[in-house]
Amino acid sequence: MEISWFGETSIRFRGREGIVAADAYRSVVGPTGRGLTADIVTFSHPDDAPPPTRGRAAPSDSDGRVMRPTSLEGAFLLDGPGEYEVRNVLITGVRSFRDDERGARRGLNTCFIYELDGMHAVHLGDIGHLLTEEQVGEFGSVEVACVPVGSALSPAQAAELVAQVGAKLVVPMPIGNEATSRPAMERFLHEMSVQDPTPVARLTVTISTVPSETTVVLLESRSKG
Known part of the structure; x- marks a missing residue:
């Protein structure tokens, strides 16, 4: 599995079964996708950027959330909880929220788990709370x-969320401008006992190379590529 970060919560997962792009919003990857291609696009939450004044209307899901259209035309779109098999990729969407008040302040969020190359990767979107036992079981x-860093969760909560999920490879997703995301990222890395990590262009992992200890991998953003 190859993992690349395109900015904010926009992540691409490439496996033998296909390519999945998480949160490939136009406001992040631009009108042409910045070289991002995918068979499947998942949206964890609505795009926070102002809606376009022109173009086709943004689709909405069963909860009435307005989802900004992706620039990856032709990709299969998923934006809510459920179990899916799309183009040989197994995907589970788990309902969550962007705050700790069941979405009362910031709305809904969907965590997606993708099965690629015999492994499971979870994209937590812009989750704003720790997981319930039921959610952990669904994962x-x-x-x-x-994992989002710099949004609703404090750095300490983001680290606790990592412990709940139990993944051995952790990819932080800095949210917001550098003035706010950098301090949050520094505190998160401190919580994770990580010092001076070197960002890489992409993460490539196989089932045989998954580390035995929790490892944080910083990815370079491709949003300006």
């Missing part, structure tokens, strides 16, 4: 976790 065993 099952995962090898990779993509």
